[in-house]
Amino acid sequence: MDELKAKIKDYGRIAASLSRQARALPLQPKENRKRKLDLMRQATEASKQCQALIQELKRQQAA
Numbered sequence: 001m002d003e004l005k006a007k008i009k010d011y012g013r014i015a016a017s018l019s020r021q022a023r024a025l026p027l028q029p030k031e032n033r034k035r036k037l038d039l040m041r042q043a044t045e046a047s048k049q050c051q052a053l054i055q056e057l058k059r060q061q062a063a
Contacts, residue, residue: 004053008053011047
């Protein structure tokens with residue numbers, strides 16, 4: 001269970017970091033917009049992984 005909690009924290013940190021990086025990029029030039037979208041996609045995926053792990057942790061704690 002501790003390993004699961006550590007993974008949750010890691011994914012949360014990764015999602016937050018990617019989101020911060022995306023927000024820090026200016027919209028110009030056009031390459032930045034593509035990079036910004038890519039970073040936000042990665043942040044969203046990390047967030048989804050984090051949420052899935054949280055649900056697994058809840059299942060384990062309920063059992």
